[in-house]
Amino acid sequence: MPNSALVSLNSVNKQFVDGNEVHAVLSDCELVMATGSSIALMGASGSGKSTLMNIIAGFEPLNSGKLVLDGQDxxxxxxxxxSDFRIHKLGVVFQQFNLLTPLNVRQNIAFPLSLAQMQWNDWCDYLVETLGLSGLLDRHVAALSGGQQQRVAIARALASQPKLLLADEPTGNLDEQSGREVMQLLADITQQGNTAVLLVTHSEECAAFMQSRLRLVNGQLYDAS
Structure with a gap:
């Protein structure tokens, strides 16, 4: 498996200002994530797990420190x-799905492919079959259950085979069996060495599918493996 650094956070700090109060979320936070690795990110609610993922995705700016992605500062x-990084190298599974409601299932899954100028391929068929979406491709996503929408969001995030997948509680709306199947899929793609996965979860069972565990406490990451 390749071991080059895909994600590197060095002394990253992030604060939010609420009136006259400053709330520190990340304090000199350090993280190195190798290509093809998988990490379960754990911690109490409100500890900053989603903020950390948003910083890596570029949705939130950091206040100080350095973020290096695929060798680039x-x-x-x-x-x-x-935009180029997100289109060609990043997949994100949001807690709220963020599906394109005017579109059907196939169109949602294919959307990142069109941005990257890619075509529907055998990998997409594999995702659809693995995630139990074969009979739903023509359904509008607004008509799907929460669990079905969750699976569409996962397929969309993985469709372009990104180098990095950020997944925020990806099994939260799935039943136990479906959740295990999704976690096995995430574990399998990292074992192939193609995609690194950073998984936010409260579930010890989900965390066990990842190669290592980190816990976010008082703004810093600690090995919880």
Missing amino acids: TSQWRDSDW
Whole structure:
């Protein structure tokens, strides 16, 4: 498996200002994530797990420190650089799905492919079959259950075979069996060495599918393996 650094956070700090109060979320946070690795990110609610993922995805700016993605220092990145990274190298599974409701299931899954100028392929068929979406491709996503929408969101995030997948509680709306199947899929793609996975979860069972565990406490990451 390749071991080059795909994600590197060095002394990253993040605060939110609420009136006259400053709330520190990340304090000199350090993280190195190798290509093809998988990490379960755990911690109490409100500890900053989603904020950390949003910083890596470029949705939230950091206040200080350095974020390096695939060998590139992001401190000088413009919006176009972030867009290029997200289109070609990043997949994200949001807690709220963020599906495109005017579109059907197939169109939602294919959307990141169109951005990357890719076509529907055998990998997409594999995802659809593995995630139990074969009979739903023509259904509008607004008509799906929460669990079905969750599976569409996962297929969409993985469709372009990104180098990095950020998944925020991806099994939260799935039944136990479906949740295990999704976690096995995430474990399998990292074992192939193609996609690194950073998984936010409260579930010890889900965390067990990842190669290592980190716990976010008082703004810093600690080995919880």
